[in-house]
Amino acid sequence: MNQMRIGRLLTFGSIxxxxxxxxxxxxLSRDDPKLNGSQINPASEAYDFRLTxxxxxxxxxxxxRGKLVVLFxxxxxxxxxxxxxxxxxRDIKDSLGQESDQVEFVFVTVDPEQDSVNRMKEYVDSFxxxxxxxxxxxxxxxxxxxxxxxxxxxxxxxxxxxxxVDHSTRTYLIDPRxxxxxxxxxxxDTDLMxxxxxYLITSSNS
Numbered sequence: 001m002n003q004m005r006i007g008r009l010l011t012f013g014s015i016x017x018x019x020x021x022x023x024x025x026x027x028l029s030r031d032d033p034k035l036n037g038s039q040i041n042p043a044s045e046a047y048d049f050r051l052t053x054x055x056x057x058x059x060x061x062x063x064x065r066g067k068l069v070v071l072f073x074x075x076x077x078x079x080x081x082x083x084x085x086x087x088x089x090r091d092i093k094d095s096l097g098q099e100s101d102q103v104e105f106v107f108v109t110v111d112p113e114q115d116s117v118n119r120m121k122e123y124v125d126s127f128x129x130x131x132x133x134x135x136x137x138x139x140x141x142x143x144x145x146x147x148x149x150x151x152x153x154x155x156x157x158x159x160x161x162x163x164x165v166d167h168s169t170r171t172y173l174i175d176p177r178x179x180x181x182x183x184x185x186x187x188x189d190t191d192l193m194x195x196x197x198x199y200l201i202t203s204s205n206s
Contacts, residue, residue: 034199036192037173037182046172046180047147051108051140054121054133059106062178068103068200069174073150075111076123076133077162081169081186082107086127088190093128095194102201106132110152110167112141148172173197176204 032039046061046069053059061069070089074082089105096103107124109115115123115135124133135141145152152167169186173196184193 035182035196037184037188037196039182040180043175043179043181046174046178047144048178049140049144051134051136051144052117054117054124054135056117059132059134061174064104065178066176068176068197068204069106069172070103070197071106071108071148071172071174073108073110073145073148073152073167074169075109075165075167076115076119077111077164079164083127085169085171085186086124086131088193089131090127091190092194092197093130095190096197096201099198099201102204103197104132105130106134108134108144109136109141110145110150111154111163111165112136112138114163173200175200 048060048062050058050060070092072082072085072089074085076082086105086107093100093103093105105128107120109120112135117135120133120135124131144150150168152165155164155166157163171184171186171188172180173182173184175181182196
């Protein structure tokens with residue numbers, strides 16, 4: 001075999017190798033068609049935080065690696081979006097059955113002035129005492145809101161009524177490695193969220 005033919009074979013082999021690597025790269029970076037939520041591609045490291053749960057215990061996000069975390073930001077005096085979202089979380093948990101022990105549902109306040117530990121416990125436990133309701137001081141919470149892109153605007157109550165807060169309504173999904181991989185808009189189909197969680201539970205256990 002002459003040198004020219006060897007050179008052509010090597011060039012052809014290099015092209016095939018490059019195309020194969022490119023195809024694998026595209027395959028690895030593609031959106032997973034089996035997931036229904038809005039995918040974050042590539043997945044990013046979920047911002048770690050330490051807050052206080054409704055039982056007065058510290059909650060450090062990174063301590064909960066190995067589980068899926070469904071995360072929502074709201075407040076206990078919210079008239080509509082927050083109770084509807086937590087009710088949806090309860091329905092999702094019920095649909096998952098025994099698999100729900102691999103998922104944590106976390107509710108983080110956007111209203112620390114009104115959401116004390118006791119208030120958070122009364123509110124979150126009314127949906128499910130195994131949910132985590134997190135609060136803290138404004139300096140503790142502000143970097144959390146910022147890093148998750150949470151919008152909020154507080155409106156003082158009139159004539160002794162409670163304050164209200166306009167806030168973003170997206171739900172975040174963090175995988176067992178601590179990666180932020182999916183988000184869902186308010187009102188997203190419950191069954192499709194359950195499908196995503198079941199798929200990710202199966203994938204993480206395989």
